[in-house]
Amino acid sequence: MIAADETFDGTWPYPARFNEVAGFRHHYVDEGPERPGQTIVMLHGEPTWGYEWRHLIGPLSRHHRVVVPDHMGFGKSETPQDCTYDASEHILKLESLLVDTLDLTDITLVVRDWGGPIGTGFALRHPERISRIFAVNTVLPLADDIAPLMRANGVESRWFPWAHSALADGSFEQILGNAGRTIAHLMIDLQHVARPEIATPTGSAPTPAPFRPRRSAAVSSPSPGRSWRGRRAPRPGRRRWKPSPRCAQYRRCGRSGCGTPPWCPST
Known part of the structure; x- marks a missing residue:
């Protein structure tokens, strides 16, 4: 877990806030005017955290409320050892923050990577709170069977x-x-x-x-x-560790014709 006061050379100047209603220290950023026109909630992907939205929080928060949570186990959020960390559990933790604690409505939901399925699960449980969804490099699992799409x-x-x-x-x-x-x-x-x-x-x-x-x-x-x-x-x-020949199709390191990735312990 990243320290609450860490700013990374000033590139993350946003005060840390924590919600403990769900039974762990759930970190989030809450920036913007007291009476915003709308609220923007930005969900990060894996294996990153809210830091990936750092360039957007400042400009967007000039006119809108911007809430950026770290998923459980990521960034400045706590990593409890008694959780399954499956998608449904992340959805419930997000619900505890956005509904039970912040009571947000008129949400513009911005999602990337695994923020897509987590955000979609939240939206399906609370459609009356969502105004729009903005998807960035992710999948919104709204179809009956998304397995072929995920494989592709x-x-x-x-x-x-x-x-x-x-x-x-x-x-x-x-x-x-x-x-x-x-x-x-x-x-x-x-x-x-x-x-x-x-x-x-x-x-x-x-x-x-x-x-x-x-x-x-x-x-x-x-x-x-x-x-x-x-x-x-x-x-x-x-x-x-003896590298598998399958490694050759991903990245060659140039070592005696070996197809081992550059982090292979045998290099």
């Missing part, structure tokens, strides 16, 4: 095929445990980044910490029915 979306991303194959062959946690990098950085390595120059030390500092060998890796995921919590990364040097 996953094909366009190199992260998800790799993660699924690594989970299947049992190498997922071992690679993360020896990566020395955050999930956010691994995602960037596997995918095209339109503006890589923005990945500065200050910009990357707010991302979740890297997995550390021999330490418990607490990773919260809003994916339905999935969380990685309290599992230990393998101790380095005990077993040398």
Whole structure:
């Protein structure tokens, strides 16, 4: 959990607010005039936090109320160990903040990545509170069967095929445990980044910490029915990980023709 007073060199100047109605310290930003024309709620994706909206909060809050929560287990929000971290639980935590505590209405809901399914779940439970939804690089699960759409979306991303194959062959946690990098950085390595120059030390500092060998890796995921919590990364040097030939289709490191990703512990 990021410290409440952390500003990251002044790039995050917004006072931290916390809601504890749902049984944990739920961090959020609440900026803007006392009597706004409308309220904008911005939901971040995975594995980021509200920091990804930092360039929009200031301009939008000049005329509108802007509320930016961190999902449970992300950013400055607490990471309780007795939760499932599935999508339905994130929706209920969001409901506790927006309805029970802030009692927001006339909401313009801005959602990105996993903020889309979480925000959609909230909107379906409280349609009378939503004026509009603005979707950014996400999926709004409103159809009867979105599984084909999700599969098609996953094909366009190199992260998800790799993660699924690594989970299947049992190498997922071992690679993360020896990566020395955050999930956010691994995602960037596997995918095209339109503006890589923005990945500065200050910009990357707010991302979740890297997995550390021999330490418990607490990773919260809003994916339905999935969380990685309290599992230990393998101790380095005990077993040398042998890269799968499948790695070659994702990114070549140039090492003796090996197709191993650059974070592979064998490089």
